[in-house]
Amino acid sequence: MSDLSWVDVNLELPWVLGHEFTDVEEEVGKEVKNFKKGDRVIVPFSQGGGSCEQCLSGHHTICDNLEMMGFSYWGGFGKYTAIPNADLNMVHLPESVGFEEEASVGCRFMTSFQAVTEQAKVKPGEWAAVYGVGVVGLAAAHIANAARANVIVVDISQEKLDLAKKAGAAVTITVKKRTRGKQYMK
Ligand SMILES: [Zn+2]
Structure with missing residues (x-):
């Protein structure tokens, strides 16, 4: 909890x-x-x-x-x-x-906006990497793209990476599932 x-x-x-x-x-x-x-x-x-x-x-x-x-x-x-x-x-x-589209913005986009603009201070032309594109990560990719950064997203799910591409990711990297503390790149 x-x-x-x-x-x-x-x-x-x-x-x-x-x-x-x-x-x-x-x-x-x-x-x-x-x-x-x-x-x-x-x-x-x-x-x-x-x-x-x-x-x-x-x-x-x-x-x-x-x-x-x-x-x-x-x-x-x-x-x-x-x-x-x-x-x-x-x-x-x-x-x-629409109401449905906007309802998702109040929590996850707000969280990601703070991370991208206030903490990371992403600037136009910079490269920004997002590890894990669940709802917050996907929003981070979207916002970093809107900030005109070059966005790299990393995830184990091709489906999520495809979504991130639609949200403006310049580069997607697929990683294999973590197994007992070891992680492998393709
Ligand atoms: Zn206050």
């Missing part, structure tokens, strides 16, 4: 899960300025309070007082959910993007 001790988790049943969703605004709080009823929105998995050093420097998804829907409070599988600090934590969903 994941170590979530760094989050204020209190999953007393009954509980509503759901940490990736998009939806239409049903109602907004009095202090919300940037959204109105009927707006299509997406919500990142990790949400900020707005006042800590991380939030003030624009990194509210790594807030010191992080809230995570589906863990800190009831999530997106319910008919309704209330998003705290909506002006900070919600994003308008463009009409050109």
Whole structure:
């Protein structure tokens, strides 16, 4: 089981899960300025309070007082959910993007975006290697390609490598499955 001790988790049943969703605004709080009823929105998995050093420097998804829907409070599988600090934590969903496509962006793309742009600081023209193209790795390949890097992806699954190619990977490398600590390249 994941170590979530760094989050204020209190999953007393009954509980509503759901940490990736998009939806239409049903109602907004009095202090919300940037959204109105009927707006299509997406919500990142990790949400900020707005006042800590991380939030003030624009990194509210790594807030010191992080809230995570589906863990800190009831999530997106319910008919309704209330998003705290909506002006900070919600994003308008463009009409050109469908709900299903966008629902996957709030967690895995957000995670990969931080890794590619903030941690690795990938620049145009650089080579960037992504080891393992599950959903987070595939998003990392997509984002690094959008950052105009030359992306190398490494995985044991040809199917996943083919997907990464569609997401813009310049080079794909197939490795054989790890067997008792030994790994072999083709
Ligand atoms: Zn904060």
